[in-house]
Amino acid sequence: MNEHSKVRARPAAITLTQSAEQRIADLMARAPADAIGVKLSTPRRGCSGLAYSVDYVTDEIAFDEKIETPGGTFYVDGASVLYLIGSVMDWREDDFTAGFVFENPNAKGACGCGESFTV
Numbered sequence: 001m002n003e004h005s006k007v008r009a010r011p012a013a014i015t016l017t018q019s020a021e022q023r024i025a026d027l028m029a030r031a032p033a034d035a036i037g038v039k040l041s042t043p044r045r046g047c048s049g050l051a052y053s054v055d056y057v058t059d060e061i062a063f064d065e066k067i068e069t070p071g072g073t074f075y076v077d078g079a080s081v082l083y084l085i086g087s088v089m090d091w092r093e094d095d096f097t098a099g100f101v102f103e104n105p106n107a108k109g110a111c112g113c114g115e116s117f118t119v
Contacts, residue, residue, distance in 0.1 A: 013065045013076050014040070014087040020100065023091035025071020027056070034058045037073035040089070042080040050083060052102055082106075 016024070024038050031038075035056040042050045060066070063078030076084060087104040 012067050013081045013085050014067075014089055016067065016069060016074065017088065017090040019091040020089045021069045021071060023100070024069050024074055028072035031056055031072075032058075036060060037075050039064065039075040039077060040080070040084070041077035042083050052100065054100055 027038055028035070035058060037057050037060075039055055039057040041053050041055070043053050045051045057075055060075070061078065065076035065078065065081050067074040067076070083106055084102075084104065085106065087102055087106070090101045090103070092099065092101050
């Protein structure tokens with residue numbers, strides 16, 4: 001087998017921390033009956049243009065990235081993957097806030113409130 005014929009597994013578009021995977025498991029444990037997983041997308045909104053959105057999904061879409069986690073299936077919107085490659089998704093909680101946090105090397109800037117970003 002020559003070097004060019006080896007097939008390498010494509011790395012996942014984003015990396016999930018252990019706390020993010022645990023949060024997905026928690027979400028799936030109380031998901032609506034028709035939910036097949038949780039999906040990350042980047043809808044246009046906010047003052048910088050794109051935002052992160054995590055929602056339950058009921059249908060698998062062909063171009064979505066699919067990441068199997070111990071607690072359930074995590075999808076990344078196919079149209080958003082380009083903006084998210086190399087990102088790390090974490091779940092953080094403190095006394096005042098709880099939410100998913102993204103370290104995105106593709107983001108060139110973010111709005112002051114942290115709700116949206118530009119690429």
